[in-house]
Amino acid sequence: TKFLDGLRAEGRYRVFAEVERHAGSFPKATRYDADGAQEVTVWCSNDYLGMGQEPAVMDACKDAVDRWGTGAGGTRNISGTVRSHVLLEKELAGLHGKEAALVFGSGYIANDAALGALGTVLKDVTYFSDEENHASMIAGMRQRGTKKVIFRHNDVAHLEELLRASAAANPNGARIVAFESVYSMSGTIAPIQEICDVSKKYGAITYLDEVHAVGMYGHHGAGVAERDDCMHEVDIIQGTLGKAFGCIGGYVSGSAEVVDCIRSKAPGFIFTTSMPPHVAAAAAASIRFLRGEQGVLRRRVFHSNVAKLKSLMRAAGLPLMEGESHITPLFIGDAVLCKQASDLLLKRFQIYVQPINYPTVDVGTERLRITVSPVHTNEHMATLITALLQVWEELGLPLRPPVFDTEGYPEVEAAEWLPNSAMWRDASPHHKLATEAVDAGPGRAH
Secondary structure, eight states, X not given: OXXXXXXXXXXXXXXXXXXXXXXXXXTEEEEEETTEEEEEEEOOOSOTTOGGGOHHHHHHHHHXXXXXXXXXXXXXXXXXXXXXXXXXXXXXXXXXXXXXXXXXXXXXXXXXXXXXXXXXXXXXXXXXXXXXXXXXXXXHTOOTTOEEEEEOTXXXXXXXXXXXXXXXXOTTSEEXXXXXXXXXXTOOBOOHHHHHHHHHHTTOEEEEEOTTTTTTSSTTSOOHHHHTTOGGXXXXXXXXXXXXXXXXXXXXXXXXXXXXXXXHHOHHHXXXXXXXXXXXXXXHHHHXXXXXXXXXXXXXXXXXXXXXXXXXXXXXXXXXXXXSSSOEEEEOXXXXXXXXXXXXXXXXXXXXXOEEOTTTSOTTOOEEEEOOOTTOOHHHHHHHHHHHHHHHHHHTOOOOOOOOOSSOOSSSOGGGTOOOOHHHHTSOHHHHHHHHHHHTOTTXXX
């Protein structure tokens, strides 16, 4: 059709890579295409901490199948509430310090259903939405009879300006401020405490999406709000089980009354078969693992690897889109070139990085979104940087002047992880110079 032809011409037609992950050896996977099968290294998974292959999680899943079978058997209201759902919701409520939690089939459904339910239960609702909010949040705020106002990304002053105007024009209306903690495509982090402060000033409910933060931030893995010691300030926290927890599903947590309202009103919860009990059991096991000391260690390794990879990218002159979170995007700015870069990485170097194009990001801001994990090794990183540099050279993509960290590397000394492979050193004189400067150590490259 003309629609599909247009997507192909613009470089935005989405091709799904068929991969089969290897439990116990991730990030390795087998990719299948018309030419057969080949081993690849995955660099774009949202299984951020490798919990999808954690033995404790896999064992909980397999044990639950043996005990309860494969399906829940119905909606939550009609025979589909099983013991593992109840235990999982208690685990999630405890994780976020809330009275209750409610589990959905996915993070998308959780946002769509919860925000939509709030818009129908409350009267005369105005949503205040960060301009970079996820599509699922936008979908949930499209309720008949409600209003939506967009505030500039992470701009607390603009949010207050809008709240003040709303309160003056409609003092008895309900207001909901919806935002994310970690924005998945830019890597920016919200000023949660400041947003909560200004929201409370105008009587607004705060709704925080922690999808790209749960498991990875905070002492117990509850997210950025826990890390920033303001979890108690947020009215409703939404999260996912499908990223750092390595399973599938979404949830909301909050006061018992608010969660009960969502449970009783949201079509996305009421009219769908409930989560399989073995998935709920696996998710609960993953949460318990990451709340404990093993989780603390895994997060430490994860954030160390993030810092390592970003340092390598800066030293190589790659166009890293800077942010304080773990998100690691490389700017390309053209849909066709972005797809070509992804294809070259996969076919020539067996490195799988999915291109990110419109509508996920704005036209002209296309990028490769790379995700590192605790199970990516130093050699994986060296191979990735080498491949990226060769792809950049072949496609004529611009590099930046190398930037070398001056404050040292967290957790490990540079000598423990810097790439020393011959192909990195010999890629070009520029790349060789960058590597030798980083080899000299932090602060000795200027």
